[in-house]
Amino acid sequence: MNTTIRRRVGVHTAVAAGGVIMLGPLVLMLAGTFLVGNPLNGDLTPHLTLDHVRDAWAALDWPRVYGTSVLVTGAIFLAQVVTSLPVAYALARWDFRGRRLTFKLVLICLVIPVQVTGIPIYFLLSGLGLLDGYLALILPSVGSGFCIYLFRQFILAIPVSLFDAARLDGVGPVAMLWRVVLPHVRPALVAAGVFSVVSHWNDLYWPSVVLTTDRAATVPYAVAGVSGPESTVPLNVQLAIAALAALPLLVCFLLIQRHLVRGLVLTADGE
Incomplete structure (x- = not known):
């Protein structure tokens, strides 16, 4: 066996492992959801059942919880696009003093944990009287250094001739974003949307900080209230609740996976 074959075998073995x-917890969740018995001690029986799913659906007000998460994640992503796309366009195509410094500051924002800025943001929201509401979940995530970086890389791949031709036609900066930039960054919008929606859909930290009631409970916040080692909800029902929580994201990923891969590949090819 030559070196190339050994390297390929090693890579494929590592990927398979x-x-x-990664699939182990998913298999455990599905087994506990649709089979009878405790999946932790191995006494599962090969009998399919939907009783756990029905009990999981009855344990939470899923339409309201789903609706809150869709509203919050959708509003966050829309706000991120509106605020990040103009900044990315300026950093990619405008020549102004401090452009490199500004881009470096954006990169620094990527490595700052949300817990570092959580305390001052909490006190700011508290002073404005916005705690325990939708705005408390949405406003802190409006600015996104990741979206700025992603959109900038995509805009760099757009030929300069398109911008020059648009300027000759009298296209202004705002129209340039709408008519030139936006049509060419759609794959980046899909990629950024997936990362943004998945991140904020699964976020439990920030809702636990700013929410005190279930009025604006997101999916993770609601699930955390009925799950855990001290919960009286049976284990199989807890696993079914976890499956229902992950179902919307799984469906969305299956629908847009081709666009997501294309967006990531084109972004990696940016200058």
Whole structure:
């Protein structure tokens, strides 16, 4: 066996091992959801049942919880696009003093944990009387250094001739974003949307900080209230609740996975 074959075998083995590790919890969740018995001690029986799913659906007000998460994640992503796209366009195509410094500051924002800025943001929202509401969940995530970086990389791949031709036609900066930039960054919008929606749909930290009631409970916040080692909800029902929580994201990913891969590939090819 030559070196190339050994390297390929090693790479495929590592990828397969990683896949098993990542799929293990998913298999356990599905087994506990649709089979009878405790999946932790191995006494599952090969009898399919939907009783756990029905009990999980009855345990939470899923239409309201789903609606809140869709509203919050959708509003966050829309606000991120509106605020990040003009900044990315300026950093990619405008020549102004401090452009490199500004881009470096954007990169620094990517490595600052949300917990670092959580305390001052909490006190700011508290002073404005916005705690325990939708705005408390949405406003802190409006600015996104990741979206700025992603959109900038995509805009760099747009030929300069398109911008020059648009300027000759009298297109202004705002129209340039709408008529030239936006049509060419749609794959980046899909990629950024996936990362943004998944991140904020699964976020439990920030809702736990700013929410005190279930009035604006998101999916993770609601699930955390009925799950855990001290919960009286049976384990199989907890696993079914977890499956219902992950179902919308799984469906969305299956629908847009081709666009997501294309967006990531084109972004990696940016200058």
